[in-house]
Amino acid sequence: MLRTVADGLKTPWGLAPLPDGDLLVSSRDDGTITRIDTGSGRKTVLGEVSGVSPAGEGGLLGIALSPHYASDHMVYAYFTSASDNRIVRMLYDAKKPAGEQLGAPDTVFKGIPKGAIHNGGRIAFGPDGMLYAGTGESGERDLAQDRKSLGGKILRMTPEGEPAPGNPFPGSVVYTYGHRNVQGLAWDGRQRLFASEFGQDTWDELNAIAPGGNYGWPDAEGRSGDPRYHDPVAQWHTDDASPSGIAYAKGSVWMAALRGQRLWRVPLAGTHTSAAPQAFLTGDFGRLRTVVPAGGDRLWLVTSNTDGRGRPRRGDDRILELRVT
Template identity: 35%
Template sequence: MRKILIFIFSLFFLILLTFSIQAEIRVGEFPQNIDDEYLQSPDNINVETWQQNLNVPWELVFLPESNRALVTERGGRVLEVIEGELQPESYLTIDIVSRGEGGLLGMAHHPDFSEHPYIYLMYTYTSDSGEQYNRVSRFKDQSTQAGEEEIIIDQIPAGNYHDGGRIAFGPDDMLYITTGDTFNREIAQDLNNLGGKILRLTPTGEIPEDNPFNNSPVYSLGHRNPQGLAWHPETGDLFISDHGPSGEDGLRAKDRVKVVEAGSNFGWPDKIGYFENSEYANPLIMWENAVPPSGMIFYQGYLYLGTLRSQSLVRISLKIENNNYSVKKIEHLFNDGRGDSIYGRIRTAVVGPDGYLYFLTNNRDGRGSPRENDDKILRFKLD
């Protein structure tokens, strides 16, 4: 009995020691000095339903020079929309792991789609050895279905939470990939680990010569769970969204929007928030209350973000002066700020070739309250 007690005490001591030697997260200031506004029924916005009765749609991609669009559902299906009509047969079904926040996530098309008709997908899977990973693959478009899989990058850390998942081609025709820390926060600072990063690859999966770290796909590090990618239409600067803590060191909320440069380190899990003269990059926005932001896009001079817990489409007005950004206004559309949301959880926003802004609801993801005919793809156009 005495040996058992000694063993239990020793184990408890080791656990305490492990937590004690891990530095606490330093919390900085909020970089913006304005209050959020809430507009449940914003003027001059008339929303219409484009598609409905979907199952957790995660990404929407319009294919160039065609009347076709593709939609990913987190459960593993890619759906095709032709001339606005959802097709009854799946364009592609992938054997994936769909637990928690994993599954079939981001999607993009090749920047020169007419010459290289490839669809890129990021998804979660279980390896032959039983390990769980995320990977990005591409599939050749064959009109009504996808061709064979070609893996672009593999063995990205995966978990039930914090999988990142957004992929997009930038104005430099390179593929950018957001990856999460899978609740193993220390990996976000490890350059030998693909988690908690923004990755950058060529369309064929090679490492670009001008990547900031030698022979590494890592473009930026120190992120927790980034789920949004957008490039400013005038400057070409990369904006990302990232989820704040949900219990680490007793911290919550503090979701962020960041402007990312090659090689920038945003400090997670060493710090979060704005620090003057910091060795780490600072966010542009950090919220006091949980948002958290997911996919985003620039549309008619504003940055639009789909948000989950705050159940609103956030519209951000920015000012650029001396190559620096400041925030003029943050508006939560379709929410009254007191818990009444018209559309619920919003996963992402996408601009269509028709000039509409499309946004996807995720009320059937296990954390929302489904409305009639959820999940939906909604849209509106600003004159």
């Protein structure tokens, strides 16, 4: 099964399923969040997120619902401002008129380096209720190995933006380092975290994340065998992947590829592959940005052809629903 849920979207980036089955989608360049009725495809703009300063790969990026959304109705967003990348939360009031349903952003965390490239941007609440964020090194390679910098990291914090209990470096939100540009975060059925990462010219990566781990950039790209660095679970040539979002379903990580224009399935046995990765939808829908579990054997998939690097087709960009095995 594969169907188009909604089309005519501009620079969609983050996707957050609502408890009633509808979806929230962010627009990187417009700085808006839109609600999608997954039955009819009807779009309702909640509002514009104030403070977003889109440029290059930056803008309104990942979104996530509060772990207490049923009671607090908070939507979290990662965005590029005039000075940095930051995470905010906003009250969503569906009873207000369209365009006026988002409350003023409350800054949860700020000071993540920004750049024309490598802004990271994926956020997700883990099974532990903590907020995780993938950041990029903003084109400044050395930031990735600097544990005092927030660039080129996976961050872990409380919903209020404080260093999460049990973090590997006391008093720091840094969870792992040595990353180039992390845009995919997902947990498997045993609460193990995986992350996708853009390589430079040689190898893109899917990594199993260990607290305090060093993932090698800029000293290593792909498998190095160097005991100082964690080798990836799987790697791809950059033309075949350039991965953004990932999701876990049916025993595999599913990885959306931008330049590769395909959906990768990575079958897992623990934190190792159980078979060679398989490619699906190659070239069928162009660049793929985000993939999110839709329950059971279904996924939501977001295309990214209006981001300035794709070739938009009639109806782009779109959200797809597909069944996987």
